[in-house]
Amino acid sequence: MLRLILILPTIIYCIPTFAKTIVVGKNQSITTIRKAVEIAKNKDSILVLPGIYKEGNIVINKSLTLAGQNFPILDGENKYEIFTVSGSDITIKGFQFQNSGSSAMNDYASVKVIDAKNIFVENNKVINAYFGIHFSNSSYVTIRNNTITGSPAMEQTTGNGIHLWKCNHALIENNRISGHRDGIYFEFVTESMIRNNYSTKNIRYGIHFMFSHYNSYFDNTFNDNGAGVAVMYSHNVTMERNTFEQNWGASSYGILLKDISDSRIQHNSFLKNSVGIHMEGSSRIEISQNIFKENGWAIKVQASCDDNNFYQNNFYGNSFEISTNGTMMLNKFYNNYWDKYEGYDRNKDGIGDVPYHPVSMYSMIVEENPNALILLRSFMVSLLDKAEKAIPSLTPENLIDDKPMLKPNKL
Amino acid sequence: MIRIENINKRFKKLQALIEINALFEKGQVVSLIGPNGSGKTTLIKCILGMVKADSGKIYFNNELINGDPSYRSQIGYMPQIGRYPDNMKVGQLFKMLKNIRNVPAEKLDEELYHQFKLGEIADKPMRTLSGGTRQKVSAALSFLFSPEVLILDEPTAGLDPLASEILKEKIIKEKMKKKLILITSHILSDLDELTTHIIYMQEGKLQFFKEIESLREETGELKLGKAIARIMKGEKFSNEWIDKMFEINKEGNIY
């Protein structure tokens, strides 16, 4: 293999009319990537052999394929942005980026892409970066199979793992992101897809959407992030088959929905989050076939939400199922399975004959006075809840599931 | 052997014992008599440490009774009403006490145990026993460890005449061994032949503490009851109880 690689330049040199591959390595004629990029022409490839390259900032503005062999290390010495990319048809793969610089003024990244099209960033490792991979004003980009590991400091001094601003048609898949501010950040991004990513231990959110419409994310796992996943000020977002787990904290959620409309949340699993879904100002969202298990609060629906449908979800072992801050409820609940349901089914159609009130008196109390959480599962609280169930006075009367399932929905 | 100095005890409203002083010596059989609520049982319980006196001191063999329970190894106590763990069998009760006291077998006095034929009911749980049988158990237990001092609270109440006689014989036997025996009783006739000293208590006060012979000489009465009555009348203690006691005596027809 090695020999082949050594022979390759000779061959390429002999056929200069075709796209050529420039090899960069310590013992090669070209020892720096900067030089290779300089001499390369559009559609050329640059092969970087193993080694440590400390070349400061490298600007790539030609249609090149840069490939690393056995992850050559590109070190930013905590000062420089490593790759600054612009243009079209550029592929960057197989590198290990480390120690790219951080700055309060500029969003330094390991790979920064500006005004570009058809960009592939694949199979890279990014270690200890301020921003990992940063795209702005680009379209048709693919970010795939990267491992991005930050060393989390403060929220202000850590950038995002994958950051997209004003992009469209992006595909982000099979990445593993940890230790950044937000795992994946979308702002003004449309018609993009995020799938099969694993986002864990990020300081703020696993995914953060702002003003990003017509996107979908599915089969991702969000584990132990500061505050889960936040989807804000967007519409037409599809969220499917994701797993949200152990997002623990005072303002921590599986998903935080803020001003979201016309979206779908289906077939997701919410496990052991402080709050499974927190919704405010959201409307026309279909929330169905999800599993909510052992969350503090399965769903918090603020009174500002309307026209949302919750159906065929399964609720198990949540400390609180639904809580809300008002007495009006303009959302529909039906055909959910609630493990705390105590009704009966006389006609044996699998649907309970008595409606279920998923909002307990106590959850209203806790909403009003969080300190009362200390009384969770006390005898007095269960008496209060029983009394409230008999004579509802505080809980919203119309927040009921009038067709509760007796057995869990098959999902 | 037992010295009681200035004992006072008050139960809420009731002044149970007022300035009690007494000295009991070996070989004495002291009868504590007095009406109900006169403080007899309280005094006994003070000696046993079951009731803590408000003031005053009690010495046992010149040692102040003060928390250390070891002196009680020399006391055999037969309570007025003996109640025992319901489910414990008679045999187990004896076994347990022997086990707890850890006294070598040759020092055990099982005479009453045999005479009352308690061995035959060794398998019966205590709750099935009649009051009288319980008294027998209590009596046998109080003598079991051959103590130097015997404190018997209403020993013959509830016992059938035969058992009563057996117990009396036993008390006399122990008296011969120069032991100190304290007995409370309502019925004087039972005590007459045993008693060497009499304490009469009323309303918490020790009215008199006299040797029986001197009592008889003073009053010229052979019958104990009458002797007491005379003394009390002389000292202006008239009381319905005295009359009642006389009646019993008359019916008892012992003298």
Add this chain to the structure above:
Amino acid sequence: MLKLSKYVLYDIVRSKIILAYTLFLFLVSFSLFNMEENSSKAIMSLLTIILIVVPMISMIFTTIHYYNSYEFIELMLSQPMSRRKILLSEYAGVSVSLLSSFLIGVGIPILVYSPDAIGFSFLFTGGALTLVFTSLAFLTSVIARDKARGIGFALLLWFYFALIYDGLILLILFTFSDYPLEKLTLVLTALNPIDLGRISIMLKMDVSALMGYTGALYKDFFGSGSGILFTVGIMFLWIILPLWGALRIFKKKDL
């Protein structure tokens, strides 16, 4: 002392009430695990048993046992046996039997069906509450004069810890909702053994909820090593202090 406890224990076991209690716990927990399709309802019911039923039974059983053993205690007092020893033996006997009832009745089903952190927090809390309420019942029994009062007093105390106390906390939380009350609630919960036990279970069961809101404070505190030590320590105090109080009173008490 060990000898005495052995007999107390024997007496309790023979009374069969403790066997019924064991069987009750066993059947209930077993069927809860078996019959409920979803375990969260089973866990809730089990929680009620541990936080409410176990303390109540412990208190009532102890109180009744104490009064039933009154004469036995009296008998022991007439023996060379210190009061401290007698009461501690009674405590040991009662607590060991109640504790083993609980560990068998609830422990075995838990070990079979749910041998995880939640299960063990159940066992810890149930066991600790058994000891605490046995200890509290000894205190109330020693203070109260008769059985009826004793049971009444015990039930009142149970009611206070099981229900009224939490109501008071809620009242305080709402009355002073403008003030930072986190630390205060922390202290308040420590002053109720049932709350303390409940929280140690909650830390395992509702960790997600506890991490929300100010709950994180409780989690941080109780969940940390020193917090666990604190919980165990306070529970221990709840066992020791009432017992110590009972001993003090018992030593001065007239029997």
